[in-house]
Amino acid sequence: MPKVPTPERILTAALDLFNESGEPNITTNRIADELDISPGNLHYHFRTKQILIDALFSRFEQRMLELLSSEVSSTTEIEDAWLFLHLIFEAIAAHRFIYRDLNELCARSRDFQRRFRAILKLSMTTANDLLDGLERAGSLVASVPQREALVRNIVLVSSYWIAFDQVLEPRKEPEPDRAAWQVMSMVSPFLQGTAREQFDLLTETYRSA
């Protein structure tokens, strides 16, 4: 088996430790310790902790931008929308340290803030497009103010479910499935006909799992 390059090993260990204990509580020395390498070696690959954070964020950003602009984001099938949310929430769970200290990370780096905001804005556009698609397919009826609040609530719950869950149940693993259900259930009262039936069926499956 080929040896994993050191920068890659550092990124993996940093991501695990940040996710587990929160970025503010992990020093670069702690990461070097975990890998049994010298602080100097880590410093050679990542000069500061912020550079390490930026590298992890760039990977997350790429994954999110890919997901948010993928074809499934324009589906009119309830089951596909549910799956789409699930994929997004798995990406979020895998990088949950970003959401744990989001406001502090944004305050610390203008570049981070600008790029994270771009993800939020694209999320709002995607949510809006999804609702548009459902409306055009005759699967959804909602007034303009309801749509406006719904889009904002979808992106808010999508962004903060993991921080909320960890305050309520700190020792539990994230549950992307429950989060997807929470978001879908905000949309569900506006669903019509077979879309509504599809949602009820999926709720049953989710709740009996």
Next chain:
Amino acid sequence: MPKVPTPERILTAALDLFNESGEPNITTNRIADELDISPGNLHYHFRTKQILIDALFSRFEQRMLELLSSEVSSTTEIEDAWLFLHLIFEAIAAHRFIYRDLNELCARSRDFQRRFRAILKLSMTTANDLLDGLERAGSLVASVPQREALVRNIVLVSSYWIAFDQVLEPRKEPEPDRAAWQVMSMVSPFLQGTAREQFDLLTETYRSA
């Protein structure tokens, strides 16, 4: 005019600075500077920054527990429910530093975490009671899973609207009114009869303000 006691002045200055820049970015020396007192004087009243945070949190906690157990929390009038949310969200806005770094503050102090979780649990009970009241009054119809998701979403949006707004629009003042509208609009599709009409009327007033 009687002179404001030093501990009170320290608490006010700390609250303002924490809210403005985030608690992690404000040292006790910075607070002493702001008040033109010596670090030793501040230290005499609050031995550590954590003690200062705890004192501010205790005030917030008291205000929240009072609000959450007040009579208005068992209203069946949509207008009163809206007002109730507004009062809660004003208390949150006045102590927004708590919500900015919530997960980190919880990780740092077991006592803080236990007490904050108690506020969240009481919020969920209150939300549930409010929905119960509306249901009994014939103003709301929702299935058990819908109710479950709704309660969780209400408390999630209520807890994180301010952090979300500040990531999206960092230079704007918090908008408790918009947050109350966002929460009410999650409930609105389940409203029936005059309760629904009341909601539509309030939405119009809110949107033309």
